[in-house]
Amino acid sequence: MSNTLFEKIWDSHIVVDEDGRSLLYVDRHLVHEVTSPQAFEGLRLNARKVRRPDLTFATMDHNVPTSDRSLPILDQTSSMQIKTLERNCKEFGITLFDINSPNQGIVHVIGPELGITLPGTTIVCGDSHTSTHGAFGALAFGIGTSDVEHVLATQCIMMEKPKTFEIKIQGKRKNPHAVTAKDIILSIIRKIGTAGGTGTVIEYRGEAISELTMEQRMTICNMSIEAGARAGLIAPDEKTYQYLNGLKYTPENYDECVNNWREHLKTDSGAKFDKSFTLSAENIVPQVSWGTNPAMTSDVTERVPFPDEYGRGNPEEEKGVTKALQYMDLKSGTPITDIIIDRVFIGSCTNARLEDLIEASKVVKGKKVLSRVRAMVVPGSQLVKKNAEMMGLDKIFKDAGFEWRESGCSMCLGMNPDILAKGERCASTSNRNFEGRQGSGGRTHLVSPVMAAAAAINGHFVDVRELDLN
């Protein structure tokens, strides 16, 4: 029988399968400070232990300050959450990469870079962007705190089987330095909508996906949740196996693992998906979101849409656009490249890996951030930061006027002091442009790292295809 990659991983993890429910074994559980305190408290109240502390890894990323780590944390509630995670990990015997660890970072950046994320595994985390790990052919679900407690206690998760959704990106991007993985995923979400993937696991396929590096594939899978999907997957290949070779937690019998993965971890020819969508990579250009959800995105060459033109006769859509444009303080018909920005954020689990910083640095090198713009780079992990510094990227960014900060989620979700002021407009490499996401009243435009870097220099969006990025 022909099966999809998803079905193979799903089937191989079933513990119980009956009455419309599947109990799945969880191979890796990633934990952070914000969605775990009540889960540990629940264990304590019921005198339960963590079933597999050896398969559970924790870090603190959501509310950690990205300024000088030698200073005390001023926000008492953040400090408390961080201390609580330390105490919980100690009590339950869980490996923790704490705020001073050289391996601290955004949970979805450190999982792969430490080799915790492996092909064919099931991974869960109390964070919606867990879909990121699907770039390695891992079935990775974001879950809430009750499920976190359930997984801590049982190492299993109870789910209904999702449907399968094939997204095929054919052909090649015309200018791969200017048209990035971020532009591919934003183009997809734009077309299928924020609920286009609801109840499904997406498998991204096609030439334009295969040619992506591992870090670029993570950007794609990361935003699967922005299309409503339960998870995103990309079949592992030689790039995947090379990436994971020799990392901190790479298995000792790695060659054997790889042989096994090579044989099994692919969608069989003839396997049927419940749903399919195809897009041509050749037509994708740099993307800029203008609204308050990631589907409200345009080509950089376009104008801010008119509600009736965007809604195409759907009054709900029209209303949504009108409301979004009001919040974003944008006028229909304005060229995207005329949008003036105040802040730039290069960071988040979507786009804060080494390659993202390398690409952005090419735009920035030898130039200056426009004087009225405040721009910051927040590396995704301490390891990313260290590697970038070894390449001198910190110097390039700092010389240009960027702030170079410690790793964490930072301004992606506005839980630490890195937030937008009311009315500020930000070119952001993060994943959500929801109202107030980066700070109450803040306005977010989702873009790629090169687009964000170019906006910092120019003070408005520019078509990065016009720049020399090679």
Place this chain on the structure above:
Amino acid sequence: MKGSVIKYEQDNIDTDVILPGPYLKIHDYAELATHAMEGLDKDFHKRVKSGDFIVAGKNFGCGSSREHAPIALSYSGIRAVLALSFARIFYRNAVDGAFLLPIEIDDSAYKDISDSDSLEVDISKNEIKNLTKNKIYKIKPFPELIGKIIEAGGLFNYKP
């Protein structure tokens, strides 16, 4: 369940407006409730009464996995959200902790129900009675697993 409607005629009401990020540090559920819907409706906590229903459009609860979102609504008094569709993590979080019922309604019910209408929701009959308008709407039955978790009163009470 009887209660009155607070209607938001919009799609994609995300978890960041249901419970904005800065409040994820709050562990006291009653305090969390004072910030429910703050990103969308600053007056929500003044208006909401115990037993009320939220009525909304498509893809309610999209975005983050924060269980704080259904918790904040639940502790505000919301017993059910009646929406055209739900984002899946929110949907699951809502029933896992027995915080509220995520009920899918169809387009005609969505259009027909007005703000402040009195409703009676009966999930055993998959039915909503609009007491103000004297009408009955069908609700989409829960998927099997979700129905069982609801029946048990949450994930931890569910014993297959």
